[in-house]
Amino acid sequence: xxxxxxxxxxxxxxxxxxxxxxxxxxxxxxxxxxxxxxxxxxxxxxxxxxxxxxxxxxxxxxxxxxxxxxxxxxxxxxxxxxxxxxxxxxxxxxxxxxxxxxxxxxxxxxxxxxxxxxxxxxxxxxxxxxxxxxxxxxxxxxxxxxxxxxxxxxxxxxxxxxxxxxxxxxxxxxxxxxxxxxxxxxxxxxxxxxxxxxxxxxxxxxxxxxxxxxxxxxxxxxxxxxxxxxxxxxxxxxxxxxxxxxxxxxxxxxxxxxxxxxxxxxxxxxxxxxxxxxxxxxxxxxxxxxxxxxxxxxxxxxxxxxxxxxxxxxxxxxxxxxxxxxxxxxxxxxxxxxxxxxxxxxxxxxxxxxxxxxxxxxxxxxxxxxxxxxxxxxxxxxxxxxxxxxxxxxxxxxxxxxxxxxxxxxxxxxxxxx
Numbered sequence: 318x319x320x321x322x323x324x325x326x327x328x329x330x331x332x333x334x335x336x337x338x339x340x341x342x343x344x345x346x347x348x349x350x351x352x353x354x355x356x357x358x359x360x361x362x363x364x365x366x367x368x369x370x371x372x373x374x375x376x377x378x379x380x381x382x383x384x385x386x387x388x389x390x391x392x393x394x395x396x397x398x399x400x401x402x403x404x405x406x407x408x409x410x411x412x413x414x415x416x417x418x419x420x421x422x423x424x425x426x427x428x429x430x431x432x433x434x435x436x437x438x439x440x441x442x443x444x445x446x447x448x449x450x451x452x453x454x455x456x457x458x459x460x461x462x463x464x465x466x467x468x469x470x471x472x473x474x475x476x477x478x479x480x481x482x483x484x485x486x487x488x489x490x491x492x493x494x495x496x497x498x499x500x501x502x503x504x505x506x507x508x509x510x511x512x513x514x515x516x517x518x519x520x521x522x523x524x525x526x527x528x529x530x531x532x533x534x535x536x537x538x539x540x541x542x543x544x545x546x547x548x549x550x551x552x553x554x555x556x557x558x559x560x561x562x563x564x565x566x567x568x569x570x571x572x573x574x575x576x577x578x579x580x581x582x583x584x585x586x587x588x589x590x591x592x593x594x595x596x597x598x599x600x601x602x603x604x605x606x607x608x609x610x611x612x613x614x615x616x617x618x619x620x621x622x623x624x625x626x627x628x629x630x631x632x633x634x635x636x637x638x639x640x641x642x643x644x645x646x647x648x649x650x651x652x653x654x655x656x657x658x659x660x661x662x663x664x665x666x667x668x669x670x671x672x673x674x675x676x677x678x679x680x681x682x683x684x685x686x687x688x689x690x691x692x693x694x695x696x697x698x699x700x701x702x703x704x705x706x707x708x709x710x711x712x713x714x715x716x717x718x719x720x721x722x723x724x725x726x727x728x729x730x731x732x733x734x735x
Contacts, residue, residue, distance in 0.1 A: 344364050345697075346363075347393045350398070351708055352399070354686035354688065359377075361378060361397070362381040370724050394700065395701075400696060401675070402466045404605075404635060405468055405609055405638050406459065406636060408456055408469055409452055409469075411459075411637070411646060448475065455479075456485050462647040465725075466486045466675070467488075468607070468675070469489045481518070484519075484728075485520075487519075487521070487681065489522055489523065492525050493540075523551055526540050581602060585606050600631045604631075605631075605678035608626075635667075682729065694722065701719070
């Protein structure tokens, strides 16, 4: 019987090679499948290898059931979607702020940084196990909210061991604090990284400047050159101080000198509100834009200008950034904030930003979308018996949707470090 099934699979398009154990395969179906990079599929299904997380087929339930007759099935209510990608997580800061800081809206970056400095001083007084326990709690909470991968921006690399132990994947951007003296900063970063043994599978390492104003333009260019040479990513945080918030409002004239640094491997975090000039330059160079709506709202009192980026054709991703006082660390909440403020934007665009948009920004080729050959993890959204006509819109209006992992994401392959 099994030999007959394997013979049938041998000639079927898009099906596994005969050496893949058929007992590892499962067909999950639901009233809606949200692929993350394309339109939702009504009465859809996903075929996966449940041991390594690889997706073997995505489409309509009836068609996949015909092609994969005999595969174990799980017919579910609700929706299926890929694991979320948080392109600016800051898990270390989240571990400090999750239960300890109540941040009023519009607090201002200077007061916010002062609070963080005080908390960091308290945390530095803890023993190493207690510090890591705080970070592991934040990592676990993020995973429980459906996050498969993150872009983690850190000075200390403290989140890396916890990410490895808990199975959180993504890219760690190591900020160079003294990037005006590049040789010294690079040497110190190398020593710091060498202290993490073993380096976790599925966590890529990248160098990054410590904010826009804190880093000399020559150093920004050097880091950009390193990224281009390695074919990797780096980030430029366009907001890193109260002065930068002022620049964010000042806009075009102040930002012009930095536009020539943009390329498709440089992520713009908290991009300056420089109008369409910034958006068009980012779009023309392919530089992804990472928006952190709740963080911006709490610190500056303003939401990021979503519309110019979309209209200019920018690749948009979302991040939580940790600056929100809310305990909810899901990028779905960031998408929901934008959905409420910009109801004219299609809900699928915002779901894409929370999934494949983040994966594309971070260069995580196997994450973010339910597509053949990828392994982004599979989430079930329990709608408690209700089948909405607009699944993406329902997801953004649901408040805290009931998510659970059916299959966890597989680690993306490691790439050459920048």
